[in-house]
Amino acid sequence: MREHLARLIVTACIISIAVPMMSATVEAEIPHENYEYVNPDLGVVLSLLNTSIMYFESSFTALDQEDVSGGVENLSAVNALLGPAESVLGDLAGIAESYDDLNSLIPAFAELADSEAVFIDLEESLLDARLVLRSLSGRTSLTDNETLLAMNAFNEASLLIGRMNASIDSMIVLAEEISLLFVDGEYPFSESNLVELIDSLRDLLYNVEVELVDLIEGGDGGEGDPGIAITPFLTLWVLDVDLHLGDPLTGGGYLYYDGSFQSGQEITVLTNGSALLTAATSNLGEFEFGYEIPLDPAWLGVHELSAYSSWSGGNLTSDSVFISVYLIPTSIVIGVNAQLLSHEETLELEVTLHDVRGDPVPDVEVSLAIDDIVGDVSLDLQGRYATSYLAVDLGIGTHTLDAEYGGGIPYAPCSSSTVTVTIDIPTSIELTLFSDNVYHGYHIVGEGVLNAETLESIDGMQIALLIDGFPVQNTTTDENGVFAFAIPTESIAVGDHVLKAEFSPEDAMWRHSEDEVEFRIYTTERTAKYPFWPIIPGWGNLGAPPEVAYNFFFGDYAYFGWLVIIGTIVVAVKTVRKRREALARRARLASVGHYLDSDDSAFGGSNARPGSGADPFDLVEPPEAPNERVVWSYNYLLRSLVRNRRLQIGASMTHREIAGMLVAFGYPVNLVNKATNLFEMARYSGIPMTESEMNAMGGVVEQLRSTVLGGRGYAT
DSSP: OHHHHHHHHHHHHHHHHHOSSOOOOOOOOOOOTTHHHHHHHHHHHHHHHHHHHHHHHHHHHHHHTTOHHHHHHHHHHHHHHHHHHHHHHHHHHHHSTTOGGGGGHHHHHHHHHHHHHHHHHHHHHHHHHHHHHHHHTTOSOOOHHHHHHHHHHHHHHHHHHHHHHHHHHHHHHHHHHHHTOOBTTBOTTTTOOHHHHHHTHHHHHHHHHHHHHHHHHTOSSSTTOOOOOOOOEEOOEESOSEEETTOEEEEEEEEEETTEEOOSOEEEEEETTEEEEEEEOOTTSEEEEEEEOOSOGGGOEEEEEEEEEEETTEEEEOOOEEEEEEOBOEEEEEEESOSEEETTSEEEEEEEEEETTSOBOOSOEEEEEETTEEEEEEOOTTSEEEEEEEHHHHOSEEEEEEEEEOOBTTBOOEEOOOEEEEEEBOEEEEEEESOSEEETTSEEEEEEEEEESSSSOOTTOEEEEEETTEEEEEEEOOTTSEEEEEEEOTTSOSEEEEEEEEEOOSSTTBOOEEEEEEEEEEOOOOOSOOOOOOOOTTOOSSOOOHHHHHHHHTSTTHHHHHHHHHHHHHHHHHHHHHHHHHHHHHHHHHOHHHHHHOOOGGGTOTTOOTTOSOOGGGGSOOOSSHHHHHHHHHHHHHHHHHHHHOOOOOTTOOHHHHHHHHHHTTOOHHHHHHHHHHHHIIIIIOOOOOHHHHHHHHHHHHHHHHHHHTSOOOOO
8 A cells, every 4th residue: 555655656746847737637536446546546646647748749749840859858747647547557557447438548548659760750850951941042053962961952852751650640540549548437638639630730731742852843932043043854762662562552752843843744653664553743833643552472572663754855754662562460379268278177268360461351361279289270360269168178287288370371380489387286294283382492383284186196295394484494294285394493483473385396396375374482581480390219200110100109108108198288278379379379469350349448549548558569579570570560540549639449440441531531642552552462462562562561550659649659
């Protein structure tokens, strides 16, 4: 959640920095079970994308004004916004998996940004070519090199204008696609002016084109300006020189003679010296053509294109342009429902074949290989073949799937990537510790069971045990898959740890599995001595010989034996009695409710007056062990409150109820809560208290008693 909030904050900062004055964003509601989590993310994405549209519009406006640097700067801002939008949307797609339309948001914007970047490069080159012609315009005579430079600049400008018009067409398609993006019943980007701004770039190209013609013809604004005096020419350009069968061949050119661009003249486009098509020039001497390359193998390879026209002064032929024609590239893909399957599941397989344009290649045969078995399958009209296999029929292990298309006019051959599918027997581990709190120096004792979805024996499987990621021990399963372990703790640090049991089989038939549990290593000072167990003469390590036992109870030493037994029983009874008396005394001191409800004034009962005599607690030496000291301090505090403030604390009240009553009477809530928490940890958690926690409890009690008694503390 922190990561999620941090990303939203960073995204908001990007918007505030990039857009000083942002228009109102579109709020789109998603009818989703995670609405409260999804909607903020979607709002951020829409805000970022709407902001990127604003920068798109500014960028296209700058390009229309021939401000290439301004266009680049605004396009950079677009790309800076698309990054975080894609990041947020990536997380959103994982939550709202059913909303496929969300996945189409970023690609449309990214493709438009890429297309505009190409257009910017073309415009920059076009303006450079125009600059060359402007520098030569008005000259009364040109050298051969200058004439060649002017011709090259004009030819390049003609080619660039054609490509830029095509780029405008593609950007308009992308802009319309953005305006039609549909998100949860709304069109959040439909109000943009992208289409109009992009289409207005055609006026820029037209004006540049007219200016280029004026520069060549000598009409650049200066009356009587002779322009650039050049010889008649015919130019030819094509939009793309690398084509496939069935692709459109698009091109054009200019016809110039008699000092001006000629209109209404017939142009013949030749391929390899033979007429391919004819076109007519417009009023600016420009001609354009389009031709779809036939699905004919004769067109494969390299071809020479040129343009031809005749006039009163002779014939004009353009420079040659070479194009290369290829088979239509194809791609074949194998799709499977999963690459890891249980032996009881089914493998769903699908083969699809598409061309480079994304269109299906229908009704052809492809080779499908599963491991070493190869067979031909037929694709349907959608270029698809689907089938299924029972995993158990394929067999346990790893299988490889490959598909290959041999090609055929007009399509090129292709091969799929190899897809691997592993079929195995799933396993699982259930790990259990006998205790998750282990005293330092003892053993971590536990057991586990390795389960498998099969009747196969799982006896003798090796299980690796790791603590905090480091291997510590290996163990082996029995015929029931059960394994046990005891891990020494001498080298394990005190604190919390994670024990993992991991099954990583070498045999591919079994699937990897693991389980983990948390445990704590603790240590504490010993507060009680163990009783001494005397050594009885004549007894060995494991027990006494039969004759020794008989003599001890019934033989020559029976009198002394029974005397020892009776004495032991007497000592045990007295010990138990003293123990019970000690426990009773401790209970009286530890159970606050017992003291507080008692009429015994010696223990400061409800009849005691404030300040009347000494409290027996003042005479008791506090215990040394931290846990016992904390409990003692808490009881001492409550005794003080009852004795000196006559608070009525009943034996049935819980510690939390007592804390609530103290807070209600005005005692500091932080001190009351801290005292209660330390008491409960010391009394009930079983976790050893530290000396610092013990001292903290003493300080809290002293502060609370000072509040009650006007500064009188207690002795520690």
